[in-house]
Amino acid sequence: MRAVPAPKSLLGRAFALLAVFTADRPSATLSELSRYSGLPLSTTHRLTRELVAWGALARDEAGRFTIGLRLWELGALSPGALGLRERALPYLEDLFEVTRHNVQLAIRDGLEAVYVERISARDAVNVVTRMGSRMPLHATGVGLVLLAHAPKDVQDRALAQPLKRYTAHTITTPNALRTALATVRRDGYATSDRQIETFTHSVAAPVRGPGGEVV
Structure with missing residues (x-):
C-alpha cells in the first residue's frame, strides 16, 4: 500500500489512519501509520492517542496499533449485515455440523x-x-455468487477493471469471468478452486430474500 495525499479535514485524517488497517496489515506502528496515511508523524501521534482513548484503536505492549473493540461493536450494528447474520446463523451452524x-x-x-x-x-x-475482511469478487466463491446476481452496471464495472492474479488458477480475463458468472447462474452455486491460495477450494450458494433476490 502506497502513501496517499493527506486529507485536510480532521475526520478525513482519522479515517485515513483507520484505512491503513487491512486483512494483510492488521497492526501497524506509529511510523507505519504516518507513512501509509500520508499524515505527519506529529498529527498521527495526536490522532492515535485520541482514537485509542475513544476505543477505535488499541495499542499493545510493543507499541503496535490495532483496530479497537469499539469499532467492531459499531460494525456489528450495520443494517446491511445485522439482520442477515441473525437469520442466517442457525443455517450456518447446521451446515457446519454436517x-x-x-x-x-x-x-x-x-x-x-x-x-x-x-x-x-x-x-x-x-x-x-x-469477519470484516474484504476479498475480490472475481476470485472467491462467495464473490462469484454475489457478482453473478449483481445489477448489470456492477458486472460491467467488474469486467472492465483489471482482474488481479493471486495464483496460476485465478480468473484474470473478462471472457473467463463472463463464462464463470454464466455457470453460476445456470448451476445455482459457485466454486472457486485455488484462486486465492493454492491449497483452498470453496463452494458458495446465494442467500435469497423474500422476493427471490440475492442479498
Whole structure:
C-alpha cells in the first residue's frame, strides 16, 4: 500500500489512519501509520492517542496499533449485515455440523465481498478470511455468487477493471469471468478452486430474500 495525499479535514485524517488497517496489515506502528496515511508523524501521534482513548484503536505492549473493540461493536450494528447474520446463523451452524468445514457468510460492497460471519473448523484448512475482511469478487466463491446476481452496471464495472492474479488458477480475463458468472447462474452455486491460495477450494450458494433476490 502506497502513501496517499493527506486529507485536510480532521475526520478525513482519522479515517485515513483507520484505512491503513487491512486483512494483510492488521497492526501497524506509529511510523507505519504516518507513512501509509500520508499524515505527519506529529498529527498521527495526536490522532492515535485520541482514537485509542475513544476505543477505535488499541495499542499493545510493543507499541503496535490495532483496530479497537469499539469499532467492531459499531460494525456489528450495520443494517446491511445485522439482520442477515441473525437469520442466517442457525443455517450456518447446521451446515457446519454436517460438513465440519469452514462456513462463511458475505455481502457485496461495491466490487468486494465483505465477510460478516464465520464458523471455523478446528482441523479445517486455515484460510485468509476473517469477519470484516474484504476479498475480490472475481476470485472467491462467495464473490462469484454475489457478482453473478449483481445489477448489470456492477458486472460491467467488474469486467472492465483489471482482474488481479493471486495464483496460476485465478480468473484474470473478462471472457473467463463472463463464462464463470454464466455457470453460476445456470448451476445455482459457485466454486472457486485455488484462486486465492493454492491449497483452498470453496463452494458458495446465494442467500435469497423474500422476493427471490440475492442479498
